[in-house]
Amino acid sequence: xxxxxxxxxxxQRVRRNLTALIDFSKHINASLDIDFTLNNLxxxxxxxxxxxxxxxxxxxxxxxxxxxxxxxxxxxxxxxPPEITPESPDISSQVECFCSASRLLCxxxxxxxxxxxxxxxxxxxxxxxxxxxxxxFLKVILNIAATAIQxxxxxxxxxxxxxxxxxxxxxLNSLFELSxxxxxxxxxxxxxxxxxxxxxxxxxxxxxxxxxxxDGKLRVLHSTIPKKVIQENFQLNAFIHFSEPLxxxxxxxxxxxxxxxxxxxxxxxxxxxETKGMLLLGPKLDKSIYNTEDIEFITSFVSLAVIxxxxxxxxxxxxxxxxxxxxxxxxxxxxxxxxxxxIPVYPGFEFAxxxxxxxxxxxxxxxxxxxxxxxxxxxxxxxxxKGVPASLLMANLQAFLKSICKKEEPIxxxxxxxxxxxxxxxxxxxxxxxxxxxxxxxxKKLTYVNAGHNPPLLFRNNSLTYLDKGGIILGVMRTLVPYxxxxxxxxxxxxxxxxxxxxxxxxxxxxxxxxxxxxEKFFINHSSISARDLVRAILQDLQLFTAGAAQSDDIxxxxxxxx
Amino acid sequence: MAEFQTSIQDIDDxxxxxxxxxxxxxxxxxxxxxxxxxxxxxxxxxxxxxxxxKYINSAGLGVFMAxxxxxxxxxxxxxxAAMQPNVFNIFxxxxxxxxxxxxxxxxxxxxxxxxxxxxxx
Numbered sequence: 001x002x003x004x005x006x007x008x009x010x011x012q013r014v015r016r017n018l019t020a021l022i023d024f025s026k027h028i029n030a031s032l033d034i035d036f037t038l039n040n041l042x043x044x045x046x047x048x049x050x051x052x053x054x055x056x057x058x059x060x061x062x063x064x065x066x067x068x069x070x071x072x073x074x075x076x077x078x079x080x081p082p083e084i085t086p087e088s089p090d091i092s093s094q095v096e097c098f099c100s101a102s103r104l105l106c107x108x109x110x111x112x113x114x115x116x117x118x119x120x121x122x123x124x125x126x127x128x129x130x131x132x133x134x135x136x137f138l139k140v141i142l143n144i145a146a147t148a149i150q151x152x153x154x155x156x157x158x159x160x161x162x163x164x165x166x167x168x169x170x171x172l173n174s175l176f177e178l179s180x181x182x183x184x185x186x187x188x189x190x191x192x193x194x195x196x197x198x199x200x201x202x203x204x205x206x207x208x209x210x211x212x213x214x215d216g217k218l219r220v221l222h223s224t225i226p227k228k229v230i231q232e233n234f235q236l237n238a239f240i241h242f243s244e245p246l247x248x249x250x251x252x253x254x255x256x257x258x259x260x261x262x263x264x265x266x267x268x269x270x271x272x273x274e275t276k277g278m279l280l281l282g283p284k285l286d287k288s289i290y291n292t293e294d295i296e297f298i299t300s301f302v303s304l305a306v307i308x309x310x311x312x313x314x315x316x317x318x319x320x321x322x323x324x325x326x327x328x329x330x331x332x333x334x335x336x337x338x339x340x341x342x343i344p345v346y347p348g349f350e351f352a353x354x355x356x357x358x359x360x361x362x363x364x365x366x367x368x369x370x371x372x373x374x375x376x377x378x379x380x381x382x383x384x385x386k387g388v389p390a391s392l393l394m395a396n397l398q399a400f401l402k403s404i405c406k407k408e409e410p411i412x413x414x415x416x417x418x419x420x421x422x423x424x425x426x427x428x429x430x431x432x433x434x435x436x437x438x439x440x441x442x443x444k445k446l447t448y449v450n451a452g453h454n455p456p457l458l459f460r461n462n463s464l465t466y467l468d469k470g471g472i473i474l475g476v477m478r479t480l481v482p483y484x485x486x487x488x489x490x491x492x493x494x495x496x497x498x499x500x501x502x503x504x505x506x507x508x509x510x511x512x513x514x515x516x517x518x519x520e521k522f523f524i525n526h527s528s529i530s531a532r533d534l535v536r537a538i539l540q541d542l543q544l545f546t547a548g549a550a551q552s553d554d555i556x557x558x559x560x561x562x563x
Numbered sequence: 564m565a566e567f568q569t570s571i572q573d574i575d576d577x578x579x580x581x582x583x584x585x586x587x588x589x590x591x592x593x594x595x596x597x598x599x600x601x602x603x604x605x606x607x608x609x610x611x612x613x614x615x616x617k618y619i620n621s622a623g624l625g626v627f628m629a630x631x632x633x634x635x636x637x638x639x640x641x642x643x644a645a646m647q648p649n650v651f652n653i654f655x656x657x658x659x660x661x662x663x664x665x666x667x668x669x670x671x672x673x674x675x676x677x678x679x680x681x682x683x684x
Contacts, residue, residue, distance in 0.1 A: 167656050174621040181588035194588055194622055197595075201624025204658055206632050285628075286661045 017137060020048065025144045034152040038068035041145045045121055046070070048141075049134060053104075053122025057081075057095065058153065064091055064117070071122065076102050095120075105130055107138050109146050116150060171297050174198055178301065182308035188212060191312075192221025195305045199281060199298060203290070207262055207282025212309055213239070213275070224282075225261060233257055242268050242275055245295050265290050267298050269306035276306050328388070332357065335391050338398050340368045344376065346441050350531035350561040354539060356502075357554045363390030364500050364554035365397060369405045371438065377405050379436035380453065380558050381474075382500045389430070396425055397432060397474075411438055415449045415471070416479040423478050432474040435467070435498060444490040444562065449483045456498040457520060459527045460491060464520060467496070494562040495527045495534070502553035506542055509549045514542055531561040566590055569597040577676055578606040579669065583615040586623035594623055598630045607639025610672040613646040619653055631662065640664070644672040 024044050028037055042054045055069035057080065064081050082098045092108070095118050099106035104122055108115035119142060124130065130138075178198060185191050192210035200206060209223035211230060218236055220227040234257070242254075245267045252259035258266060262282050269277035279302050284290070290298075335357070343351045355364055363383035371377055379401060383390040400421050404414050415436070422432060435456055437448030450456075452473030455466035469486035471479075499519070506514045519538070526537050535557050542555070567590035572579040580597055584590065601609060611627075627641060634641050644666040646654065654665065666672040 163656065166652070170621075170653065170656055177588055177620055193592075197591060197622040197625030197629065198620070199625065200628035201621035201626075202657060204628060204662060206628045285631075286658055 020044075021140060021144070024141060028145055028148045032152045032155045034067070034149070034156050037145070037148050037152045041119065041141070041149075042068060042070050044141060045119065045138065048137065049121065049130065050125045051122050052125070055104075055120045056109075056117060057120065058109075058117035058149070059091070059115070060153075064095060067117075072120075105135075107135070107142055109142050109149060111146050111150055116146065116153075171202065174202065175297075175300055175304065179304050182304055185308065186312070188214075188219070188309055188312065189221050191305055191308055195279065195301060196222050199279070199301060202297070203281065203294065204285045205282050206285065209263070209280040210277070210305075211280070212269070212277035214313065219277075221277075229261070239268070239278060240275055242266070242278065243270055243273075244268070245299060247290050247295060265295070265298065267295070267302050269302050269309070271306045271310045276310060279305075331388060331391060335394070338395060339366065344368060344370060346376075348444075348563050349439075349441070350563060351559065352531035352535040353556075353558045354535050355554065355556040356539075356551070358386060358502070358551045363394055364502065364556040365394045366498070366556050366558050367398065367401060369402065371405055371408055374440060374442045375408075376439045376441065377401075377436060378439060378498070378558065378560065379434070380456075380498045380500065380556060381432050381434040382453065382502075382554070382556075383432045384430050386553070393422075393426065393430055393432065393475075397422065397434075401436075410485075411436070411447055411449050412483050412485040415451060415483040419451065419472070419474045419479045419483075422475040426475045431476050433501075434474050435470075437467075439560065446488040446490055446496070446560075447485060448488070449485055451483065454499060454501055454504065454516075456496055457523055458488065459495045459497070459523060460493065462524075464524065490562045492562055495523075495531075496560040497523050497534075497538075498558040498560075499538075500554060500556040502551075502555040503538070503542060503557060505553060506546050506555065507549055507552065508546050514545050518545070531559040534559050534561075567593055569593060571597070571600075573606070574673065576606075576680075577608045577610060577673060578604075579610045579612055579673070581612040581615070585617055586619040588620060588622055591620065591622040591626055595626045595629070598626060602630070602633055605637075607634045607637040608676055609634060609639065609641045610669060610676070611641060611643050612669045613643060613650055614669070616647070616650055619650055621657075624654070624657060624659070627659075627663070640676075642666060642672040642675060644669045 024040075027040055031037060038056050041056065045054055046052060053071035055072050055077070056067050057064045058067045060067075066077060066080055069077060079102070080098055082094055082101075092115060096106055098104075099120055102120075104120040107119050107121075109117045109119060119138070178194065181194060182191060185194065192212070196208045196210050200208065207224050209225060209230060210221040211223075212219045212221050213236055216236060218231055218234055220230050223230065238255075245265065246254055247265050251263065251266050255266065258280060263280040264283045265281040267279045268275045269279065279298065281290075281298070339355065340353070343353060351368065353366055353368070355366060357364065363386055365379070365381040365383065367377070367379045369377040369379070381394070381397060383393045383397070397418070400418050404418060407414075409417070418434075432451075433453040434451040435448065435453035437446050439446050448467055448469070450468050450470035452470070455468035458465040458467055467486065467488070469484045471481060471483035504514055504516050504519055508514075522538060522541050526534055529537065538557055539555070567582070567584035567586060569583070570581045572581065578601055580601070582594070586594055598609075601607070627643075631641055642664045643654070643659075645668055646665065651665065654660065654663075659665070664672070664675065666675065
């Protein structure tokens with residue numbers, strides 16, 4: 001072969017190489033798709049070096065990962081990356097170690113002087129080793145490819161990041177939408193449904209339960225398993241200390257039955273540090289597991305729901321309370337109507353009365369009933385307890401009294417009858433202290449029975465008498481011993497004060513009681529003024545004493561004065 | 564507030580659910596109802612036409628999850644079709660393409676059902 005021929009062949013070879021390089025560089029930069037770029041790189045090497053095996057590993061998340069491979073048997077691929085050993089402490093020596101073991105040629109893909117990855121190529125078809133020239137050529141190809149690979153990796157990372165951002169935005173949008181919607185929904189069931197469906201959409205699952213603890217019971221708001229299964233198998237007590245989300249094995253450990261029902265996540269609904277319910281989710285249908293971010297997202301959803309549920313409950317309670325208040329006001333009005341509308345006026349006498357209930361409806365009662373033209377009935381009573389139950393019993397007593405007065409029975413027998421009726425009508429240990437009397441206007445005679453009531457005071461000639469004859473308080477038992485009856489011949493200047501323990505037991509801010517002594521002393525000192533003024537004066541003195549303290553019991557005062 | 568409507572079209576054993584408007588926290592119960600109705604009618608092969616859907620929220624997506632097992636359990640399926648890019652993006656983000664077949668047009672979705680039927684017979 002002549003020299004020019006040889007030169008010509010050499011020239012042709014270099015030209016081929018150059019053309020191949022130009023062609024390669026054109027194609028490799030044409031796409032930003034990493035798979036396309038690596039595929040192109042491997043195939044170009046296969047064509048150039050006549051080999052059919054090769055792979056590319058790249059440094060990602062601080063680890064060498066296989067990103068493309070062709071023709072390499074799976075058992076070899078499975079050995080990558082090799083274990084870190086004292087002989088191959090860093091990544092590059094690890095790769096080299098893997099290559100010599102698998103009889104692969106290894107060349108770094110360099111950016112600057114830093115390897116971003118390696119190309120690993122198998123034996124050539126002709127079984128010859130790679131020549132120095134071929135390795136040089138490979139280096140040039142890798143130089144060109146390095147930038148393209150880095151660019152497409154960055155694009156892939158960006159795309160990934162963008163997708164994650166989109167996903168975050170999507171989750172935030174959902175939260176925002178739910179926070180608006182939860183404010184509007186009125187039924188708990190609809191809140192449960194919106195919560196569970198929204199989570200189904202986000203996590204590709206189809207198994208769920210939203211359980212709300214209300215009135216000490218487990219209330220299933222929305223669920224794929226029958227409500228009965230939950231209500232029959234679980235007790236509320238089991239969940240009151242459940243305050244942190246449980247996932248997978250943790251859930252199976254703490255609540256094995258929930259895991260048996262195919263739930264994988266349980267998130268408590270916590271409101272003001274109390275567990276008010278829980279959300280259960282089954283596995284995702286794409287088989288991926290719930291990560292910390294997922295659980296945080298679910299927790300935010302659940303928090304929104306529980307705030308909405310609790311607000312609704314508080315609102316309903318407030319409504320209920322308002323309704324009760326209104327009913328109490330009506331009851332108070334009814335009770336007020338039960339009391340005498342006007343105090344009768346008779347020559348030679350002065351009557352006055354006053355009652356102040358402690359909270360809306362009370363257990364105090366007084367009455368002045370006209371039996372006939374010459375006879376009046378005065379009654380004062382204190383039903384044990386307060387509020388609606390006491391006032392109901394008081395209304396009862398008033399009804400008995402009104403009908404018995406119509407019969408004009410002797411007061412002793414009448415008291416026995418009233419006691420029997422009250423005893424029949426009370427079952428919960430309630431009782432009534434009761435004092436009543438018939439006043440004979442013409443003969444100025446007072447006939448009375450005291451059934452355990454604070455003895456009324458009779459003031460006559462600078463001395464006090466207690467009107468305490470009678471018997472047992474009403475309602476405790478049926479009448480076994482007849483009530484004693486006492487008669488008082490009234491004289492001009494006599495003054496009788498009837499009251500309930502709301503007067504004598506009224507407390508001041510130092511927790512001291514107004515006391516019988518103070519009432520008696522005040523009564524003695526003021527017995528000369530008119531009945532109406534006396535009632536007012538006692539009330540004023542009482543208010544002076546209790547100044548600032550809350551009224552804890554009903555206050556009732558009734559005065560009869562003989563002119 | 565007619566923000567969302569559905570209409571139903573039966574072709575042989577296929578049912579096409581045409582959706583129109585916005586699927587949000589107000590309207591998703593209507594979508595749910597549309598699916599419930601199909602279950603009651605024992606219609607399990609469904610193509611959902613998204614041509615006129617402008618927005619879908621996660622609760623709307625949840626409706627598809629709530630019914631997919633019922634449909635597939637009865638030899639049917641829910642195939643999704645003709646989504647606008649922003650709507651497809653929401654489905655894609657949450658991984659729906661893994662579990663659902665999504666077609667560019669309603670015709671292609673119908674074709675897929677028909678092919679399956681022929682293959683089965």
